[in-house]
Amino acid sequence: MGKAWKFGDSISTDVIAPGRYFHLRSNLPELAKHVLEPARPEFASEVKKGDFVVAGDNFGLGSSREHAPIIIKIAGAKAVLAKSFARIFYRNCINIGLPAITCNTDKIDEGYEIELDMEKGVVRNKTKGMELEFPHLPPVMNRILQEGGLVAYIKAHKSLEI
Numbered sequence: 001m002g003k004a005w006k007f008g009d010s011i012s013t014d015v016i017a018p019g020r021y022f023h024l025r026s027n028l029p030e031l032a033k034h035v036l037e038p039a040r041p042e043f044a045s046e047v048k049k050g051d052f053v054v055a056g057d058n059f060g061l062g063s064s065r066e067h068a069p070i071i072i073k074i075a076g077a078k079a080v081l082a083k084s085f086a087r088i089f090y091r092n093c094i095n096i097g098l099p100a101i102t103c104n105t106d107k108i109d110e111g112y113e114i115e116l117d118m119e120k121g122v123v124r125n126k127t128k129g130m131e132l133e134f135p136h137l138p139p140v141m142n143r144i145l146q147e148g149g150l151v152a153y154i155k156a157h158k159s160l161e162i
Contacts, residue, residue: 001126002050002078006110007039009056013089015039016060016068025067032074049076052116054108056082060089069093069100079116081105081123094141097149103134118142 015038017031024031036043036053053059053072059082060068069092072080079099083106093100099116103123108114112127123132137145140160147153154160 001113001115002052003048004052004054004081004108004110004112004114005040005043005047005077006105006108007036007053007055007059009083010058010061011036011039011055012062013060013065013068013086014062017065017071028067028070028074031067032071035071035075044075047076050078051076052114053077053080054082054105054114055080056105057084058082059085060093061086064088064092066092066096069098070096073098081108081114081116094144095150097145097147097152099145101134103132107132118145 016036018034018037021031021034033044059080068089073096079101080093081101081103083104084102085100090100099118101116101123107128107130108125112125115124115126117124121134121136123134125132144150144153147156
């Protein structure tokens with residue numbers, strides 16, 4: 001269970017991993033100190049392990065900065081929930097083991113306590129006592145997430161077969 005950090009629509013990878021800190025891309029823990037800084041300057045210093053990034057439509061649009069989802073994960077977020085994702089950002093999330101959940105986020109407000117049940121395809125809004133369903137991920141994607149990302153999965157299983 002964790003706290004919801006609410007963001008709006010069209011949060012780009014340049015907002016997630018600000019370009020002015022591009023020189024830190026080889027030092028991801030340092031870059032994570034600036035994650036989502038243009039949208040919420042306090043996010044990186046106040047997010048707790050297990051919290052959730054919650055957003056509207058088209059989260060992660062823009063360039064394919066692979067480090068954008070990585071620094072969200074390093075900062076402590078357990079998952080990103082959004083109405084929709086940019087395709088490359090979504091793929092990068094799965095590849096690094098960060099759940100990217102497509103669901104109606106209108107019923108999740110800033111600060112709500114939420115819980116993610118990947119197996120049942122449910123986001124539990126503990127603050128309001130309600131559940132939001134989301135489409136089940138394909139079994140191979142769930143396995144990749146459980147293993148901690150694509151590289152870990154391939155190392156463990158030597159293939160992408162289930």
